[in-house]
Amino acid sequence: DAKTTQPNSMESNEEEPVHLPCNHSTISGTDYIHWYRQLPSQGPEYVIHGLTSNVNNRMASLAIAEDRKSSTLILHRATLRDAAVYYCILFTSGTYKYIFGTGTRLKVLA
Amino acid sequence: GAVVSQHPSWVICKSGTSVKIECRSLDFQATTMFWYRQFPKQSLMLMATSNEGSKATYEQGVEKDKFLINHASLTLSTLTVTSAHPEDSSFYICSAREGTVSNQPQHFGDGTRLSIL
Numbered sequence: 001d002a003k004t005t006q007p008n009s010m011e012s013n014e015e016e017p018v019h020l021p022c023n024h025s026t027i028s029g030t031d032y033i034h035w036y037r038q039l040p041s042q043g044p045e046y047v048i049h050g051l052t053s054n055v056n057n058r059m060a061s062l063a064i065a066e067d068r069k070s071s072t073l074i075l076h077r078a079t080l081r082d083a084a085v086y087y088c089i090l091f092t093s094g095t096y097k098y099i100f101g102t103g104t105r106l107k108v109l110a
Numbered sequence: 111g112a113v114v115s116q117h118p119s120w121v122i123c124k125s126g127t128s129v130k131i132e133c134r135s136l137d138f139q140a141t142t143m144f145w146y147r148q149f150p151k152q153s154l155m156l157m158a159t160s161n162e163g164s165k166a167t168y169e170q171g172v173e174k175d176k177f178l179i180n181h182a183s184l185t186l187s188t189l190t191v192t193s194a195h196p197e198d199s200s201f202y203i204c205s206a207r208e209g210t211v212s213n214q215p216q217h218f219g220d221g222t223r224l225s226i227l
Binding site: 032036041046049087091096097098099100101103 | 142144154155156159217218221223
């Protein structure tokens with residue numbers, strides 16, 4: 001299964017943008033990049049996903065490198081409620097399985 | 111939309127008891143459901159994939175006789191931890207996929223915290 005690598009933790013000040021990186025150098029042509037976040041004692045919450053082009057939704061933006069070997073989740077204005085563990089996952093068509101990595105624990109400072 | 115409900119959210123029971131956890135898709139039909147477990151400060155670990163009307167597919171190292179999975183309808187999957195022991199204490203999370211479109215994201219329940227005394 002293709003793997004992702006993320007920094008263990010990051011900090012951001014409230015109301016500032018946050019860029020969460022993810023490396024996935026073994027990504028194959030049909031793998032989608034999915035991002036989730038998990039608050040304490042809750043299940044993961046879907047954030048965004050993409051294949052090749054950059055994607056935007058109400059929660060975040062996803063910037064995908066041209067070679068697709070890395071991507072960045074962008075939170076445009078971090079709030080205290082954005083403090084969570086963020087997971088970058090490669091989704092492989094056919095297996096439908098998610099293999100979670102260690103994720104990035106985001107701390108937002110007031 | 112796309113809500114997954116998990117029940118119970120928290121259970122404490124004695125060693126040797128069997129515990130059933132339910133996972134329901136409330137507003138969509140889930141052809142595939144997944145079961146994960148998560149230990150404190152660790153990531154989610156996929157236990158098994160469950161397709162409606164067929165046997166579950168277990169990940170390597172997960173005992174299928176210990177963790178019984180039933181996916182009898184398109185909106186309900188159950189995980190039964192049989193003869194639970196303290197080492198089975200964990201946070202169990204289910205997720206569900208809607209339909210068969212390949213890139214559809216999974217929707218997760220809020221988890222069940224299981225504590226075995």
